[in-house]
Amino acid sequence: MENKEKLLKIENLHINFITVDGTVKAVNGVDLELNKGETLGLVGETGAGKTTTALGIMRLVPNPPGKILDGDIQFEGQSLLKLSEEEMRRIRGNKVSMIFQDPMTSLNPVETVGDQIAEVISIHQDVTNEEAKKKAAEMLELVGIPAARLNEYPHQFSGGMKQRVVIAIALACNPQLLIADEPTTALDVTIQAQVLEMMNKLKRDLGTSMLLITHDLGVVAQVCDKVAIMYGGEIVEAGSLEDIFENTKHPYTMGLFGSIPNMEDDVDRLSPIKGLMPDPTNLPSGCKFHPRCPYAKPICQEKIPTKTEVSPGHKTICLMYEEATKSLFDGPKEEK
Ligand code: SF4
Helix, strand or coil: CCCEEEEEEEEEEEEEEECEEEEEEEEEEEECCCCEECCCEEECCCCHHHHHHHHHHHCCCCCCCCEEEEEEEECCEHHHHHHHHHHHHHHCCCCEEEEEHHHHHHCCCHHHHHHHHHHHHHCCCCHHHHHHHHHHHHHHHCCCCCCEEEEEEEEHCCCCHHHHHHHHHCCCCCCCCEEEECHHHCCCCCHHHHHHHHHHHHHHHCEEEEEEECCHHHHHHHCEEEEEEECCCCEEEEEEEEEEEHCCCCCCHHHHHHHCCCCCCCCCCCCCCCCCCCCCCCCHHHHHHHHHHCCCCCCCCCCCCCCCEECEEEEEEHHHHHCCCCHHHHCCCCCC
């Protein structure tokens, strides 16, 4: 069922880390929107600021050295940045849950999986131990593990099953929003496909909205409705799955697609994006992607691009699409 009610709205979010080596500008003016029941893929290379954005939503940016400098994060119309720590604790794990990178180490090796799921339920809901255990059994079944294994320990489970347990814990209180940070990266491809299928099923059955953080566009294609591409702490392109996959606009997004094999294209070599992510303590002037961009013109070193809506809901930040500067470009060319 299509439901366009807004769940999460991030506006102009800036997060810095003040270190002895300088100020790390991790998140630089991020805008994101997620409606109820939707899955948004947040995509980019390591160091793009994806996880820091997610930690910002959870209000888990370590302070110091981290600091949310500016912007707003609204969840169900309420600013999360204005809540007290106590109010935020009631939202975390209850209305908004997060599966962290490397979930294999997020389970406690000396507690049964049943106790670990039940513990989350007891913390957030007014239930007896008996009821929490019963709900834990239901959650285990929901993620495809027989409830009979409730009293087993994490080491008795395979990698894929541990990941399912972590998802069961994250979903135990029926959160409206599940943030999954690279949830399948540590899994082999077969198990990855099973976990993705399970996440799709949960989305269909429970209507949970998801923010899926990944560097893998293949995963995005299987699970997401909307995509935001992140580079140097900014969203450089955002739109529907079709916008991003079939009408790619930003040179960085084009580069990401050039870096993955495609069974339909007969090419000898992939064309990876040249160079590295910029140093977040010393970001390039103008467009942050200019040192790596195959379409860059001299103006890209000076002028900071602003957001252009290239079609309804499809936005990008690149001077090639701005009215005032687009005549300086010959339009996107094929990469050599
Ligand atoms: Fe490339 Fe210039 Fe567009 Fe930046 S503004 S992505 S450097 S063409």
